[in-house]
Amino acid sequence: MxxxxxxxxSFPAVEATVRGHQGLIILMRFLKLQGPFCRTCGIATVRDMTSKSLWQGWWGxxxxxxxxxxxxxxxxxxQKFKSLPEPAPGAPGRPMDPGKPLFRRPAILGLLLPILVIAAIVIANLSTTTTSEAAVGQCVVNNGTADDPDVKVVDCTSSEAAYKIIGKLDDSTDDSQCDQFEGVEASYTVERGSTKYTLCLAPV
Ligand SMILES: [Zn+2]
Structure with a gap:
């Protein structure tokens, strides 16, 4: 037999291992289910585990x-399961419900998740111009407070623009040096790791 x-x-059945994956940011779970599988249970298991992986597998x-x-x-x-004939009638148990093919399940939209994440990162990087690349002549706005500034480069013609950069001191956090620039009214000092600079600002 x-x-x-x-x-x-049921029989016939084949030996196979069906896999799934769960990403849990730091942890990962490798799921697997071992046969033998009849045609129907095999197809059901692949569809079920793959559709779960489509949602749960990307997180990390x-x-x-x-x-x-x-x-x-x-x-x-x-492919092994699909090449088997239908399970012979008279099996002790009922084969699993194979359900809809993957491409007709909402879970297939999970394929878009990694694309959306990458797109979001790219857009976030494009839309935020940090002040480290800021140059003299450009304008900035402080969206934070004086104590906790959140300074961004903005277009000088925009209504947001609050200050114009009239001087930039690279590798310096000594804002008293801004006095050398005429009309200076504010300064913005950044020290982050090995990066430090001071922007000398005049009102727009
Ligand atoms: Zn079965």
Whole structure:
């Protein structure tokens, strides 16, 4: 007698391992289910674990690399299951419900998650011009407070523009040196790791 499905007792069945992945930011979970599977239980398991991975598999840097590999590793088992005939009637248990194909499940939208994350990072970097690249002649606005400034470069013609950079002191946090620039009324000093500079500002 050949292999029997581990889940419903049907045969024919094949040996295979179906995988899933969960990314938990720092932790990862590698899920796997071992056969033998009949055709129906095999297809059901691949669809179920892959659709969960589509949502849960991306959450972490390592996970976002491992997840697509995990999902691709289910293609081999899926082909094995599809080449089996339907389970013979009279099995002790009922084969699992194979459900809809993956491409007709909402979970397939999970494929867009990594693309959306990358797009969000790119957009965030494009829209925020930090002051470290700011040059004399450009304008800035302070969206924070005097104690906790959040200074951004803005277009000088925009209504947001509050100050014009009239001098920039590289590698210096000594804002008294701003006095050398005529019309200076404010300064903005940044010290972050090895980066330090001072912007000397005049009202627009
Ligand atoms: Zn089965």
């Amino acid at each position: 050949g292999l029997q499905c581990r889940f419903c007792g 840097i390592g996970s976002s690399i491992i997840n697509p590999i995990t999902m691709l590793m289910n293609i081999g088992p899926m």
